[in-house]
Amino acid sequence: xxxxxxxxxxxKAVSGKVEARTLLxxxxxxHLRLTGTHVGCDTTQCGCCVIHVDGVAMKSCTMLALQAxxxxxxxxxxxxxxxxALHPMQQAFRDHHGLQCGFCTPGMVMMGVDIAxxxxxxxxxxxxxxxxxxxxxxxxxxxxxxxxxxxxxxxHAAKA
Amino acid sequence: xxxxxxxxxxxxxxxxxxxWPEFGTNEVVHWEYGEAAKVETLLRSAHRVVKVxxxxxxxxxxxxxxxxVAAKYDAAEGRLTVWSPTQGGRRIQMMLxxxxxxxxxxxxxxxxxxxxxxxxxxxxxxxxxAMVAYAARQLGRPVKWLGDRAETFVSxxxxxxxxxHAQMGLDRDGKAFVLKVETLLNVGAYLSENGLRLxxxxxxxxxxxxxxxxxxxxxxxxxxxxxxxxxxxxxxxxPEANYLMERLMDKAAETYGLPRExxxxxxxxKPSQFPYKTHLGFVIDSGDFAGTMxxxxxxxxxxxxxxxxxxxxxxxxxRGIGLAFFIEGAGSRPVEGMRVRFExxxxxxxxxxxxxxxxxxxxxxxQLVHEFLGVDYDKVRLINGDTGTSPEVSNGTFGSRxxxxxxxxxxxxxDAIIVKGKKIAARLLQSDATRVTFEAGVFRAQTSSVxxxxxxxxxxxxxxxxxxxxxxxxxxxxxxxxxxxxxxxAHVAEIEVxxxxxxVEILNYVAVDxxxxxxxxxxxxxxxxxxxxxxxxxxLTENIVYDAEGQLLSGTFMDYGMxxxxxxxxxxxxxxxxxxxxxxxxxxxxxxxxxxxxxPAIVSAVVDALGSYGIKHIDMPLSPERVWxxxxxxxxxxxx
Numbered sequence: 001x002x003x004x005x006x007x008x009x010x011x012k013a014v015s016g017k018v019e020a021r022t023l024l025x026x027x028x029x030x031h032l033r034l035t036g037t038h039v040g041c042d043t044t045q046c047g048c049c050v051i052h053v054d055g056v057a058m059k060s061c062t063m064l065a066l067q068a069x070x071x072x073x074x075x076x077x078x079x080x081x082x083x084x085a086l087h088p089m090q091q092a093f094r095d096h097h098g099l100q101c102g103f104c105t106p107g108m109v110m111m112g113v114d115i116a117x118x119x120x121x122x123x124x125x126x127x128x129x130x131x132x133x134x135x136x137x138x139x140x141x142x143x144x145x146x147x148x149x150x151x152x153x154x155x156h157a158a159k160a
Numbered sequence: 161x162x163x164x165x166x167x168x169x170x171x172x173x174x175x176x177x178x179x180w181p182e183f184g185t186n187e188v189v190h191w192e193y194g195e196a197a198k199v200e201t202l203l204r205s206a207h208r209v210v211k212v213x214x215x216x217x218x219x220x221x222x223x224x225x226x227x228x229v230a231a232k233y234d235a236a237e238g239r240l241t242v243w244s245p246t247q248g249g250r251r252i253q254m255m256l257x258x259x260x261x262x263x264x265x266x267x268x269x270x271x272x273x274x275x276x277x278x279x280x281x282x283x284x285x286x287x288x289x290a291m292v293a294y295a296a297r298q299l300g301r302p303v304k305w306l307g308d309r310a311e312t313f314v315s316x317x318x319x320x321x322x323x324x325h326a327q328m329g330l331d332r333d334g335k336a337f338v339l340k341v342e343t344l345l346n347v348g349a350y351l352s353e354n355g356l357r358l359x360x361x362x363x364x365x366x367x368x369x370x371x372x373x374x375x376x377x378x379x380x381x382x383x384x385x386x387x388x389x390x391x392x393x394x395x396x397x398x399p400e401a402n403y404l405m406e407r408l409m410d411k412a413a414e415t416y417g418l419p420r421e422x423x424x425x426x427x428x429x430k431p432s433q434f435p436y437k438t439h440l441g442f443v444i445d446s447g448d449f450a451g452t453m454x455x456x457x458x459x460x461x462x463x464x465x466x467x468x469x470x471x472x473x474x475x476x477x478x479r480g481i482g483l484a485f486f487i488e489g490a491g492s493r494p495v496e497g498m499r500v501r502f503e504x505x506x507x508x509x510x511x512x513x514x515x516x517x518x519x520x521x522x523x524x525x526x527q528l529v530h531e532f533l534g535v536d537y538d539k540v541r542l543i544n545g546d547t548g549t550s551p552e553v554s555n556g557t558f559g560s561r562x563x564x565x566x567x568x569x570x571x572x573x574x575d576a577i578i579v580k581g582k583k584i585a586a587r588l589l590q591s592d593a594t595r596v597t598f599e600a601g602v603f604r605a606q607t608s609s610v611x612x613x614x615x616x617x618x619x620x621x622x623x624x625x626x627x628x629x630x631x632x633x634x635x636x637x638x639x640x641x642x643x644x645x646x647x648x649x650a651h652v653a654e655i656e657v658x659x660x661x662x663x664v665e666i667l668n669y670v671a672v673d674x675x676x677x678x679x680x681x682x683x684x685x686x687x688x689x690x691x692x693x694x695x696x697x698x699x700l701t702e703n704i705v706y707d708a709e710g711q712l713l714s715g716t717f718m719d720y721g722m723x724x725x726x727x728x729x730x731x732x733x734x735x736x737x738x739x740x741x742x743x744x745x746x747x748x749x750x751x752x753x754x755x756x757x758x759x760p761a762i763v764s765a766v767v768d769a770l771g772s773y774g775i776k777h778i779d780m781p782l783s784p785e786r787v788w789x790x791x792x793x794x795x796x797x798x799x800x
Contacts, residue, residue, distance in 0.1 A: 041226075042308045043717055097520075103277060131724065140690045141725035
């Protein structure tokens, strides 16, 4: 049986028919064709699929599409400004060599934005701990941690 | 259920189940290097012999992108296109075309776009690749297979899985002079592409790893088991070789009552010994092994460690410091096609046989073209990853080779462009080619000049070319070198063990690497950090485990310990750059250094921390459970 879902994705109203078992990440990737959100595991460990649901970081592999009905979703595709200017977190990943193969990067960036929002001025140890749910195989995390700390500082300076 | 042989030790027992009963044994082959009898005699003559028995744990390469293949067959044209994350698709194309599907190679195209991590495993042909391609051709329909993570665990080749028994004989002064290494390699149930070769060719070529030990016997027994095949994983034999040498050196230090750095100082190959031929005939051209180690000791404040140990002890923690020296062999199979092409719009394309999947080739090749030809950095484009456009000779990216073969290829192509460009410029400037100079993108003769862009444009116009010269300024070179290069380094890890939980926390990590000339420090550091992370993963958290029936127990990220950000401290990476003398850029590979240095440095540090318990060694991974058990056993033994 199929159900109708409606949600806002990256500022646009979208709708679709899904099965009860359809995961949110499947809806995003396969129905909406927004393939920037990645799937790296089957067990909610890797964090490649992190998106924002009503402004909070979520693993979209661990949520049903139906649970997102009526919610506002932000994926990596919606993070940059309309004119293409990178979000400070994306720019910081670039500046700090925070990615190599790039597969974990969408989830890392979305998680980074969430860390910056929740924990302004978080120290290195805190940022590392906060990344427990995001796995990177290439970078050794050093550039990622530096990028999140740098972007966080810039995002809060911009707000002040 | 059928009986299973899971470990190489068990598989070699007489009554073990045979993976291939028709062979009558699980021993694939017994390879030997050196004179066994002579080495035995020398060992008996040694002042002291130190021995180690080591398990080099089985690892899942685990690129973050699970394995995926899609294929489409155009029946009218007889063309097959395959999309899959590889480390360079030419080999896959050739195997599909020639060996498996019996098609003309130019009818098979393999495309890789943004490969999500390689680490050796993505350079291989897998059955699913062939089956998806075959199905697409048979059905005349696009076919796609996407392995989930669990499937990737049970079908991607694994890495390591060696058991090493090593003995080293030393003289009265702690100078090693004889080495005997016996290695069992678990190859899995089938022969993979390169797995069999890794201990002897991958690791053996650098043993004794930075130390001068004149006599060496090496026995390698690859062994079939009922497990996933093993093959190249970042380092591919060199981490195993360095690990056994470093554990031997620590053992020798303990036996002689010498500091760990001092036993190494006494045994290093000295700069005056370069070029230094290893036992297996590879020639190390350069290095400053002792100097590199001294840098690592200095930057880790090694000398003042005992004071820090005391501070930790006051908090109930066991602090340890570990040192590892390693040497690598990088740039294997040094042949690669590289093309530099001038586009109509003024861009310059580097069409590479290498394939960047996170190593930053677009950045580095652009830097090089800018430096050599004076072309704006932003005008240089990298084209790679598609057998439809890649050079005829295209081996891909593996074995820390792209700086030497790709960078070197760019250099040679640019040199040829400048030679040809001078001739064209001479005609434009009404001068003689021998009088034309080239610097920073400008050809000059006396007071007049033309730019590289002018010359590239003129090269398209036969009327502006010297007589007999073919139009175009593009160059294609097949880079060849008769040797690889030998990166090396010294890593120091400082850790704390919580004796109540067995948890190891890394407090400081200093890496001093000799990667030769560093083309881009940012990118080389990135490679070093990533390699160290994988090495620390092997040392502390990662382990592929099978039960006795051959069932994989560590088949997801819930039970296979992928290292997280919180497992590491900030890594202090530095260079002691000794330019390679055997390639024009002076580069040495950087990709696999970290995973050579980290495992022995971490194990050395943890054993140092546990010294008060009399613990001399724990096999990797040094998980909290293993460390805690070792502590408990020591307490029980002391009480008994």
